[in-house]
Amino acid sequence: MRSADTGTQTVRLRIWRGDSQAGRFVEYSVPFNDGEVVLDVVHRVQATLAPDLAVRWNCKAGKCGSCSAEIDGRPRLMCMTRMSLFDRDSPLTIAPLKTFPAERDLVTDVGFNYAVAGRVPPLAPRQTEPGEHHRIWDADIERVQEFHRCIECFLCQDVCHVLRDHESNKNKFVGPRHLVRLAELEMHPIDTADRRATARHDLGISYCNITRCCTEVCPAGIAITDNAIIPMKERVADRFFDPLRLLAAKLRSRPDSGPAK
Amino acid sequence: MAMGLFAFILYATWATFQNSHYYAAPYLSPFYSPCVSANCTYQTAPLVGSWWKVSPALAVVWIPLGFRTSCYYFRRVYYRSFWLSPPACAVADARPRYSGESRLPLILNNVHRYFFYLAFALAIVDSWDAVAAFDFSGHFGIGLGSLIMLTDAVLLWSYTLGCHSCRHLVGGRLKLLSAHRIRYRLWKGSSVLNRHHGLFGWTSLGWVGFTDLYVRLVSTGVITDPRWVLH
Incomplete structure (x- = not known):
């Protein structure tokens, strides 16, 4: 609802309030101005109506990944979501990330992500000669740089239905964020490790059915599915599902019958 | 999307089992190309004998x-x-249990690269059909059908070369792209097409159906193909 003389509008917010035991949506009505984002309005609720409202935030510039929430059912960063997107009279719903356990109000425990991060084998750089430095060409590093934009907001983890709707899969599948990390390492030009078996057996890449929700919600604009997950699925197919390539690998590994030429 | 896919499946199934009106010289319906059985109205290559009694489209449509x-x-x-x-995103799954593509039958989707190889060969045949669509009994000509067939071939190539398996095989699987300049360029080109893979997927799908419909309408005499032939 807009006030004609001041330009100030009023919005009704339905914010989830509760803790790990129970919770419910509480409605607040607060003013907001043109150009404001959802986090501004949540802060106004905190400042004027509900001083005990818990909300995690930090940079307010879409770089720290702290203020992730579900706004009208869609996982978004509150600091990057303009109020003008929701030009309507019905209340705006703000809920914590559903995939992770609620701590309090809009704050969730995202510890799962740090727990499984260690399952991705780290960079194994090629050994250099004494005095030699790694030289990396643009052609080799450009596809990896896209993955460096990840701010670990875990919106992709939240929206991924494999984790979101199937709690039991959390010990089998690490989620899109960590498959991006896997691709980043696997495609790194100085890396020497082969993570394809790990990707299949430990990280559960086969659980992803590439419905692209992670790509749709990524605030950093990373093409998670097309540039990270599918290329890794293809590499896993190289290793496990391509009989011709398996045969070629087997022939190559056959011991030589005569002296090396 | 579901409606579009469902409509195409219905039409394609109907067209595949028609076994008639799939050739109107010089246009061959893409559903029946290459026509390889002896009972073809227009045979591309004699690979299957007269024992093949069902629609010749069944030999290639898979x-x-x-x-x-x-x-x-x-x-x-x-x-x-x-x-x-x-x-939809953030909407709950319909089923309580989920194993993704880790088990049969969905694990079979990993054979995509083999279908890519076959689809690549099929795109070559479709290109040949598009070229043949400009040949009117030994004379060069351009008909509306020629342009439709040409568009069909271009869309099929755009879809096939932007395929994720193609992108992987031409260069994506390499750790050091800088050591393979040609494969790097192929990978870059495939990546450009890959960004619009969904668009080419839908347009090529729809155009294949439209091309078949056009050939069918010309073949049955419902419409006349406007054409200019150089004599």
Whole structure:
């Protein structure tokens, strides 16, 4: 609802309030101005109506990944979501990330992500000669740089239905964020490790059915599915599902019958 | 999307089993190309004998069917639309249990690259058909059907060369792209097409159906193909 003389509008917010035991949506009505984002309005609720409202935030510039929430059912960063997107009279719903356990109000425990991060084998750089430095060409590093934009907001983890709707899969599948990390390492030009078996057996890449929700919600604009997950699925197919390539690998590994030429 | 896919499946099934009106010189319906059985109205290559009694389309239609069914883009479409896994982003799965593509039958989608090889061969045949569509009994000519066939071939190539498996095989699988300049360029080119893979997937799918319909209408005499032939 807009006030004609001041330009100030009023919005009704339905914010989830509760803790790990129970919770419910509480409605607040607060003013907001043109150009404001959802986090501004949540802060106004905190400042004027509900001083005990818990909300995690930090940079307010879409770089720290702290203020992730579900706004009208869609996982978004509150600091990057303009109020003008929701030009309507019905209340705006703000809920914590559903995939992770609620701590309090809009704050969730995202510890799962740090727990499984260690399952991705780290960079194994090629050994250099004494005095030699790694030289990396643009052609080799450009596809990896896209993955460096990840701010670990875990919106992709939240929206991924494999984790979101199937709690039991959390010990089998690490989620899109960590498959991006896997691709980043696997495609790194100085890396020497082969993570394809790990990707299949430990990280559960086969659980992803590439419905692209992670790509749709990524605030950093990373093409998670097309540039990270599918290329890794293809590499896993190289290793496990391509009989011709398996045969070629087997022939190559056959011991030589005569002296090396 | 679900409606579009469902409509195409219905039309394609009907057209495949028609076994008639798929050739109107010099146009051959893409559903029946290459026509390889002895009972073809227009035979591309004599690979299957007269023992093949059913529609000749059945000898080849499994290739584009398998290619599109295992396509990473169309997998998204049918997982969402028909499997309801999930029906939409942040909407709960329809089923309580989920194993993704880790078990049969969905693990079979990993054979996508083999369907890519076959689809690549099929795109060459479709290109040949498009070239043949400009040949009017030994004279060069341009008909509306020629342009439709040409568009069909261009869309099929755009879809096939932007395939995720193609992108991987031409260069994506390499750790050091700088050491393979040609494969690096091929990978870059495939990546450009890959960004629009869904668009080419839908347009090529729809255009294949439209091309078949056009050939069918010309063949049955419902419409006349406007053409200019150089004598």
